[in-house]
Amino acid sequence: MSKQDHILTVEVFDQDGSTFTLREICERGECHAEFVIELVDYGIIAPLEDSTEALQWQFDVAALSRLQKAQRLQRDLKMNLPGLAMSLELLDEVEDMRREVARLNHRIRQLMGE
Numbered sequence: 001m002s003k004q005d006h007i008l009t010v011e012v013f014d015q016d017g018s019t020f021t022l023r024e025i026c027e028r029g030e031c032h033a034e035f036v037i038e039l040v041d042y043g044i045i046a047p048l049e050d051s052t053e054a055l056q057w058q059f060d061v062a063a064l065s066r067l068q069k070a071q072r073l074q075r076d077l078k079m080n081l082p083g084l085a086m087s088l089e090l091l092d093e094v095e096d097m098r099r100e101v102a103r104l105n106h107r108i109r110q111l112m113g114e
Contacts, residue, residue, distance in 0.1 A: 019048065019058040029067045036067065042085045044070055 026033050037054055039045045045066050047057035059067075069091075070084050079087060 018061055020060075020064060022054055022057050022059075025059045025064055025067065028064055029071065031067070031071065038081055039067065039070060039084075042081045044081070044085050044088055 020028065022033055022036060026036055029036070033054070036045070040047065040054075040057070045059065045063045047059055047063075049058065051057060066088065070088060073079050073084055073087055077083075
């Protein structure tokens with residue numbers, strides 16, 4: 001990566017604490033409930049509280065964002081569910097490392113007086 005390259009990181013925050021039922025997350029994600037249930041089964045997204053009854057599940061904005069990311073990966077790269085789970089986990093790790101590198105770079109600049 002050259003000095004002119006920039007990495008844009010977007011984080012989703014919901015200060016209102018909006019939650020979505022299974023039906024609502026399906027509507028917003030434009031997908032079937034079976035797909036969401038499979039994503040939960042594979043640990044790709046998670047309801048806010050554990051419940052064996054899918055109709056009682058509540059999801060937050062981060063789960064909706066992750067659902068949409070999983071849909072794009074599946075659509076664009078034709079990934080199966082285990083591949084989605086592994087890819088999203090690796091993407092999460094990359095994002096964590098980018099945040100850590102940015103934090104360390106900031107700290108180095110502070111120490112160097114820049």
